[in-house]
Amino acid sequence: MKSSILKSLCTLLIRLTLALAVAAIVLAGACILMEGSLEDIMTAFFLGPLEDEYAIAEILREMVPLIFTGVAVSLMVRCGQFNMFVEGAFFGGAFLAGVLAPMLGEHFLVTPIISILSAAVAMGAVGYIPAKMKSSLGVNEFVSSLMLNYIVYWVVMYLIHGVAADPDYPNATLYLEDLMRLPLLQEDIELSSNLIIALLAALGCGVFLFKTKWGYALRMTGDNPTFAVYSGIKAKKYVASSQVIGSALAGMGGASFLLGNYYRFQWASLPNYGFDGFVIASIAGNNPYAVPPAALFLGYLRVGALQVSRLGDIPNEVIYVIQAIIIILFGAQFILSRRRKEGGKHA
Amino acid sequence: MGELLCMKGITKRYGNGVLANEHASFSLREGEIHAIAGENGAGKSTLMKILCGAQQPTEGTIELRGKPVRMTSPKVATSLGIGMVYQHFMLVDELPVYLNVFLGVEKRRGLVLDKQAMIAQTRALCEKYDMPVDPLALCGDLPVGLRQKVEILKVLVRDAKIIILDEPTAVLTPQETEQLFKQLRILRDARHTIVIITHKLREMKELCDRITIMRHGKTMGAVNACDVSEQEISELMVGGSVRLKVAKADVTPGEIVAEMKAVTVPGSGRPRLDGISFIARAGEILCLAGVEGNGQQQVIECLTGQIDYRGSVKVLGKEVRGQSVRKIRDLGMAHIPEDRMTMGTNQRASLHENLISVDFDRNTVAGFLKSRALKARSEKQLKAFLVKGEIQTPISMLSGGNMQKVVVARELSQHPRLVIANQPTRGVDVGAIAFIHEKLIALRDAGCGIVLVSADMNEVFSLADRIIVFHEGRIAAEINDVANTTEQQLGRYMLGIDQMKREEAAQ
Known part of the structure; x- marks a missing residue:
């Protein structure tokens, strides 16, 4: 048992090293094309994120949405559900928090927490639509949730251009006073306490998944629905509830992120954090406990990329290429290991 | 040469x-x-x-x-x-x-x-x-x-x-x-x-x-x-001597544990089950014999609440229709399925997780699994059923025979009053077959009803107290005197060459 944990840790390390090596190679290639200084770029990419406390705080800020969406996706994938509504729920949750917090007024901690919980409940409720369609009618949750993202997006766009908008500030919600937001942990580097909520969410989901009867039933349903039904587990219930919980977590994430790092909601497009959730989940092997380290890794890469783009030699697009390659590296490994598992069972 | x-x-x-x-x-x-x-x-x-x-x-x-x-x-x-x-x-x-x-x-x-x-x-x-x-x-x-x-x-x-x-x-x-x-x-x-x-x-x-x-x-x-x-x-x-014949004590059958009355299950073309009626009692092993695809599978599916049917199916006194698998199991039914790879086990889970799947929710405190107690129980079950493996071993590492023993261990540890065993020893080695047979007999002797589906003649003759032969969705014969029936005769019923007359069956 111990050796198997050690082994999987080793493979993870190897993959991380490989990912970084690939990043370095692509960067070097871009560097030659763009005639930049290789040394400067490498230093910025690998050491830039650790340069000073501002850079480190930037990594920690990056981690928050990644942890929330990563945990949400992990939970749903564990139940065999590929629900894309994480994206829409994150967006919708942020918007709701942006609207609710000013309505509730300035109450230390109370306002942000009520806003976050309401966003979670509301997004969980919306997430019930594809969930129920899947569990009762067999509608593919992947497609329906993808469509739902657009519905939520355009509804928010409509509201933000009208009723929910700040009359003095076009296409945004009202200004968030300090007491409506989550308190800062570190004033000078603007490190918000939403990181703590994110870590608690990851921990809570891990406990839920591995220690409770619901988590066990959810995992059995995801691994093998036939086995679950045969054993007397109500598989449909878990198929639906995993998606509702996942959506709620994503909504919670959007709300926490907004109330921690922004002063009003004014996103004009879907932020893609939901899709990042799938990357994080596959790096973490759908294990909630492994989500924060995975988010740390991706956050580090992103801040490294930011540092490189500040040098001005390398266009931002190269960074996206590197990200894509890393995703393929992890995604492919994820799929391979699954197939190997299934292929090996007849041995 | x-x-x-x-x-x-x-x-x-x-x-x-x-x-x-x-x-x-x-x-x-x-x-x-x-x-x-x-x-x-x-x-x-x-x-x-x-x-x-x-x-x-x-x-x-x-x-x-x-x-x-x-x-x-x-x-x-x-x-x-x-x-x-x-x-x-x-x-x-x-x-x-x-x-x-x-x-x-x-x-x-x-x-x-x-x-x-x-x-x-x-x-x-x-x-x-x-x-x-x-x-x-x-x-x-x-x-x-x-x-x-x-x-x-x-x-x-x-x-x-x-x-x-x-x-x-x-x-x-x-x-x-x-x-x-x-x-x-x-x-x-x-x-x-x-x-x-x-x-x-x-x-x-x-x-x-x-x-x-x-x-x-x-x-x-x-x-x-x-x-x-x-x-x-x-x-x-x-590497040791194995008994092929199983010793069985005489037991008088008790109350009815499963009952079918005029059950029909439609299929494409001829019905899969066509007006089937029979009863199974506590303390007996009722064997449903027949060439595969003649309705035995559907009988199992009806009894375990997997498919819809016309007529009446009662398990431990309750009509099955409209009941969840959980409720039927709670009545005291255990089910050893035919397909241990996809139904009987979760190949991506550990032995422990496979052993607790039918009653994990009865062993909780405020929603949390009683992890220590359940693990101790799993360890005991692995020992009692001679499974080669630790509780944390992934079940996919086991051989077919050991896997089946895990399924049998889980099902038979539930103190069942009715065991539905569908090909319980298919693809299992000799040692494990004898072991599973012994366990089934022991349960029968303790007053549990057992409905067994088997395509293995040896198994049918060594275990069955009574045999019902299926042919094309109907009962071709009901054999009460197993000891004086030959394999050839059973084979003729299975192939539909012979049919037992109603009076004979009733007697």
Whole structure:
């Protein structure tokens, strides 16, 4: 048992090293094309994120949405559900928090927490639509949730251009006073306490998944629905509830992120954090406990990329290429290991 | 007769340290049917995979007609005339038989496939070896027995002289098995050499010339089939004496535990179940016999709440219709399913997780699993049911027999009042069969009702107190006096040649 944990840790390390090596190679290639200084770029990419406390705080800020969406996706994938509504729920949750917090007024901690919980409940409720369609009618949750993202997006766009908008500030919600937001942990580097909520969410989901009867039933349903039904587990219930919980977590994430790092909601497009959730989940092997380290890794890469783009030699697009390659590296490994598992069972 | 093939000192160690073969040796004479016998996990399949190039040995040599050869890939083995028919068929359901047969070695005329030539050759082979397969039929439409013949044709078309069959009869009915044996004999007479991997004692005696017995990865030697008794073979396989006959005490049947009244389940064409009525009582083993696909499966599905039906099905006094699986289980029903790979176990979970799936929610505090207590219980169950493995071992690492013991351990530890056992010992080694039989008998003696579906005549006769024979969705016979019924008579009922009259059945 111990050796198997050690082994999987080793493979993870190897993959991380490989990912970084690939990043370095692509960067070097871009560097030659763009005639930049290789040394400067490498230093910025690998050491830039650790340069000073501002850079480190930037990594920690990056981690928050990644942890929330990563945990949400992990939970749903564990139940065999590929629900894309994480994206829409994150967006919708942020918007709701942006609207609710000013309505509730300035109450230390109370306002942000009520806003976050309401966003979670509301997004969980919306997430019930594809969930129920899947569990009762067999509608593919992947497609329906993808469509739902657009519905939520355009509804928010409509509201933000009208009723929910700040009359003095076009296409945004009202200004968030300090007491409506989550308190800062570190004033000078603007490190918000939403990181703590994110870590608690990851921990809570891990406990839920591995220690409770619901988590066990959810995992059995995801691994093998036939086995679950045969054993007397109500598989449909878990198929639906995993998606509702996942959506709620994503909504919670959007709300926490907004109330921690922004002063009003004014996103004009879907932020893609939901899709990042799938990357994080596959790096973490759908294990909630492994989500924060995975988010740390991706956050580090992103801040490294930011540092490189500040040098001005390398266009931002190269960074996206590197990200894509890393995703393929992890995604492919994820799929391979699954197939190997299934292929090996007849041995 | 000279030696055709010889494997010497074969050792195979897998990456995870599992030693599958240890200095195993094997020799084959031209034109014989040779059985490789052994319990699950004895290393039979690995040895044969090495022979046909699918696996590489860690040590050892292979000689073909006296010359050393290296089977570096299945392609090399094919070119040397060695072909394997796997237990799990590898056919493209959407393609006709002849294209499946020639898949990868298609005949061409210029750029186009020479369909006529392929059809003709397939047909010629079918006639030569007496296989009733239509080259133009779609593989997906064929029954299991015929699909297996397509697999054999695939090997023949590649000019295999040595044909290896991995547990060929595991999926066949007694009649299909008979037919397969006939064809294998024809192949032998046409100078083919045949190896079958099996653990069925009767087949070895009936079909084979020689038997190589394996135990714990080693070969225990080769014997002539006519020189040994079934008892001796099984002793060599498990290394101790195994009782084949099960001792049973007389028990008077008690209350009704399962009851069907005029149950009909529609199917495409004729109904799958057509007005079935029977009762099963506590303290008896009721066996539902029949050739596969004659309705036994549907009876199980009705009793376990998996399908809808017309009529009345009662389990432990309650109508099944509209009840969840959980509720039926809570009444005291345990179910050992036929398919342990997808239904009976979760292959991606540990032994422990597989053992708690039916009652985990009764062992919780505020929603949290009582982890320590459950683990201790799982450990106890593994010990009591002689499963080789730790509670955290992934179940996919176990051999088929051990896996089945996990299923049986879980189901029988629930203090059931009714056990539904669907092919509980299919593909399980001799030692585990005896063990599972003993457990079932012990439960019966303790007053539990058991409904058993089995295609294995031996099992039917050694366990059943009463037999109901199914044929085409109806009850062809109800046999109360099992001891005075012969296999032949049972076979006639199963095939629908004979039907028991109503009065007889009632009496």
